[in-house]
Amino acid sequence: MENSLQVLKIIPGTTVDGIGLRTSIYLAGCQHCCKGCHNPQSWDFNAGEPMNVEEIMERVIEEDFNVTLTGGDPLWQVDKVLPLVKAIKEKGYNIWCYTGFTWEEIIDSPQLSQILKWVDVIVEGRFVEELRDISLRFRGSSNQRIIKVKETLENNLIQTL
Numbered sequence: 001m002e003n004s005l006q007v008l009k010i011i012p013g014t015t016v017d018g019i020g021l022r023t024s025i026y027l028a029g030c031q032h033c034c035k036g037c038h039n040p041q042s043w044d045f046n047a048g049e050p051m052n053v054e055e056i057m058e059r060v061i062e063e064d065f066n067v068t069l070t071g072g073d074p075l076w077q078v079d080k081v082l083p084l085v086k087a088i089k090e091k092g093y094n095i096w097c098y099t100g101f102t103w104e105e106i107i108d109s110p111q112l113s114q115i116l117k118w119v120d121v122i123v124e125g126r127f128v129e130e131l132r133d134i135s136l137r138f139r140g141s142s143n144q145r146i147i148k149v150k151e152t153l154e155n156n157l158i159q160t161l
């Protein structure tokens with residue numbers, strides 16, 4: 001399907017991928033290859049089913065929760081994700097995005113940093129097995145940061161949750 005995203009699954013009403021009840025959209029594809037990754041099946045960019053932005057938005061609006069993008073790593077296909085986050089934000093939903101890229105890698109990349117205009121919170125960084133900590137909320141290893149995008153950009157200083 002032209003301009004479609006490969007969607008592994010859409011889970012509505014979840015509480016584990018960010019604050020409050022959320023619709024989590026799992027997008028296929030990741031090349032970070034973190035040791036101990038919880039879901040290596042998600043690395044395949046062809047896994048899941050193709051859905052276009054309109055089809056995904058139908059689900060988002062039907063469920064009417066704030067939204068989390070995860071995977072896989074949505075930023076590996078940022079060009080396709082941009083129209084989706086724009087559509088979600090235009091409907092007024094809060095957006096969290098999980099990514100294995102670090103904040104510094106994102107802001108240094110003209111391509112990746114485009115997403116910051118639309119996303120409220122970035123949960124960033126590779127999963128590091130040696131730093132795994134099951135007591136952490138919304139992240140798997142202690143190197144990962146939950147970054148408030150707007151506040152961080154305004155202050156030019158990383159603001160975490």
Ligand code: SF4
Binds near residue numbers: 040042071072127
């Ligand atoms: S970034 Fe996430 S999905 Fe990708 S390899 Fe690391 S833990 Fe797995």
